[in-house]
Amino acid sequence: MANSDNNRRKFMATTLQSVGLTALGGLLWSGYTDEVKASPLVLRPPGAIKEDDFLRACIKCGLCAEACQNRETNLDKETGLPKQGTLQMAKGGDHRLIGTPFFIPTEVPCYMCEDIPCVPVCPSGALDQLSVSNDKGELDINKASMGLAVVHKESCIAFWGIQCDACYRACPLLGEAITIEMHRNERTGKHTFMLPIVNDNACTGCGLCEQACVTEKPAIFVLPNETAKGKAGDHYVKGWDKKDQERVGDAKAIETTTERSNQSSADYLNSGDLY
Secondary structure: HHHHHHHHHHHHHHHHHHHHHHHHHHHHHHHHHHHHOOOOOOOOOOOOOOHHHHHHHHHOOOHHHHHHHHHOOOEOOOOEEOOOOOEEEOOOOOOOOOEEEEEEOOOOOOOOOOOOOOOOOOOOOOOHHHEEEEOOOOOOOHHHHOEEEOOOOOOHHHHHOOOOOOOHHHOEEEOOOOOEEEEEOOOOOEEEEEEEEEOOOOOOOOOHHHHHHOOEEEEEEEEEEOHOOOOOOOOOOOOOOOOHHHOOOOOOOOOOOOOOOOOOOOHHHOOOOOO
């Protein structure tokens, strides 16, 4: 009888321990996934859909990373051996959702493969083939929008007056995604600033410019679109753009009247009471 009671107590203790550990593991995993999902600085493969939708759609199969690694152009010309692939699959400690593909431009950028091998192999729609296809339905890597390159002017030596066009030369869309603007150096009167300007409508976010940057820490870097781009709002209109004006062709002006708007400017500007 005593042995039976002891066995029962041990069974209950083991069961409670298992339930507790399972609950603790669930809480830790939940906290981890919430943390990595909230990270706004993850660069995904070409064709990746919106991040929240991507995390739901991606089945973490790794086919995109495998296709990237095994592409024909990924061979070292000297050794003939495969080089490190662009896409990595997140693992523990990467601070990204485990099993999802991403890339770090300073390590290995996207080399803009014309056949984009990583996209067609995606079985879940997390990588949208239509988003990287042209009007003929052909794959077009120039349609990719993995992120946007941003120049930090204070650390870019071109803005110091030192001639550098490393990012411009590294860009696969030469003269389109990054252009060079000439500005006169007012201090010396005889030198020119050659400033790199990123064009949002052409930049694919491949990161080749970031890897090529000569500064100790890249002065040009790729950020996800949601982080890099602002938004003016639909209530603003480009006055020089006829198409944008047509968007609000039926809009009606809304006028608001306040006590001050009924006064002439001289009434309040000379009163000394502006606030």
